[in-house]
Amino acid sequence: ExxxxxxxxxxxxVAGAVVDESNGKVLVVQDKNKTKNxxxxxxxxxxxxxxxxxxxxxxxxxxxxxxxxxSLLSIRQQHNHPGAFGMSDIxxxxxxxPLSYDIHFCxxxxxxxxxxxxAELARTADTTPITSRVARLLLHGLxxxxxxxxxxxxxxxxxxxxxFYQLYHRQxxxx
Amino acid sequence: ExxxxxxxxxxxxVAGAVVDESNGKVLVVQDKNKTKNxxxxxxxxxxxxxxxxxxxxxxxxxxxxxxxxxSLLSIRQQHNHPGAFGMSDIxxxxxxxPLSYDIHFCxxxxxxxxxxxxAELARTADTTPITSRVARLLLHGLxxxxxxxxxxxxxxxxxxxxxFYQLYHRQxxxx
Numbered sequence: 001e002x003x004x005x006x007x008x009x010x011x012x013x014v015a016g017a018v019v020d021e022s023n024g025k026v027l028v029v030q031d032k033n034k035t036k037n038x039x040x041x042x043x044x045x046x047x048x049x050x051x052x053x054x055x056x057x058x059x060x061x062x063x064x065x066x067x068x069x070x071s072l073l074s075i076r077q078q079h080n081h082p083g084a085f086g087m088s089d090i091x092x093x094x095x096x097x098p099l100s101y102d103i104h105f106c107x108x109x110x111x112x113x114x115x116x117x118x119a120e121l122a123r124t125a126d127t128t129p130i131t132s133r134v135a136r137l138l139l140h141g142l143x144x145x146x147x148x149x150x151x152x153x154x155x156x157x158x159x160x161x162x163x164f165y166q167l168y169h170r171q172x173x174x175x
Numbered sequence: 176e177x178x179x180x181x182x183x184x185x186x187x188x189v190a191g192a193v194v195d196e197s198n199g200k201v202l203v204v205q206d207k208n209k210t211k212n213x214x215x216x217x218x219x220x221x222x223x224x225x226x227x228x229x230x231x232x233x234x235x236x237x238x239x240x241x242x243x244x245x246s247l248l249s250i251r252q253q254h255n256h257p258g259a260f261g262m263s264d265i266x267x268x269x270x271x272x273p274l275s276y277d278i279h280f281c282x283x284x285x286x287x288x289x290x291x292x293x294a295e296l297a298r299t300a301d302t303t304p305i306t307s308r309v310a311r312l313l314l315h316g317l318x319x320x321x322x323x324x325x326x327x328x329x330x331x332x333x334x335x336x337x338x339f340y341q342l343y344h345r346q347x348x349x350x
Contacts, residue, residue: 008184009186010183011185073345075250075326076342077226077227077343078333090185129331129332130331130342137344137345148345151250151345165251170248172324
């Protein structure tokens, strides 16, 4: 048996749920040429070497909204993904906080882009199951505090000198 | 600009923290030929097409301990990983529950394998930073309930017929 490491097997997609806490709205898009009338969080494939927090860049390019990373919310693993030439796919949804509010969306990628109330997104049929699920998660966070749903991120030094990695897990209360 | 999807960029490693709740001990190994005297959770690279819950298989092969999947605890993303030929690496640690207790470890991979108390693992210098961190997380879970640190897993149908994916996020209280 070979002990050589295997080849890369996964592509990583990231999406950003930009939540405006002042009014309970979240930024959503409808893709062109894909699932009809389905609201989704903006995002896309991360480029090689990019971090999960690349969601901030994806959201900016797709919607014109500037934002900052707050936490990791959910992870999906799927195999034989048609969009990945049969490879596996990890799809991560992050929680972002908006730094701007005027939408200028990419008309090449999106059909529509709006600030939609989380309550409406959690209840509409015009969305995907995973978006609906995360909308309910975010609604819970909005009402009870996001610390109940967040995975915090921390950057730590790797054992290989000069390198860093990002670690995501539940915040351990300092008490 | 090409709209073709990119190639796979990540390899996925999984490790299992098998926690015996009856005595607060966790299953740890020391690798052969790697970091000296560093306790780690057993694990390895997932084979193509395998799920994150492959941690159960990795733990069995490496330690002889049978276990069942309970939750996802942490995710690390690292780029230019030396063991991945410069590709990126996602390393996931799961919480497992033991179904057997007698260790029969793989002498080709491991130098040592023991049930170690979580309190000791959280405080020893003979471990890696990420293992130490997750030991503290698990200690908190052992004392206050694992629901405070767990990401639950659920299998959902994909939009492509006949396929399923695994979704991990914080449990939403049903209340």
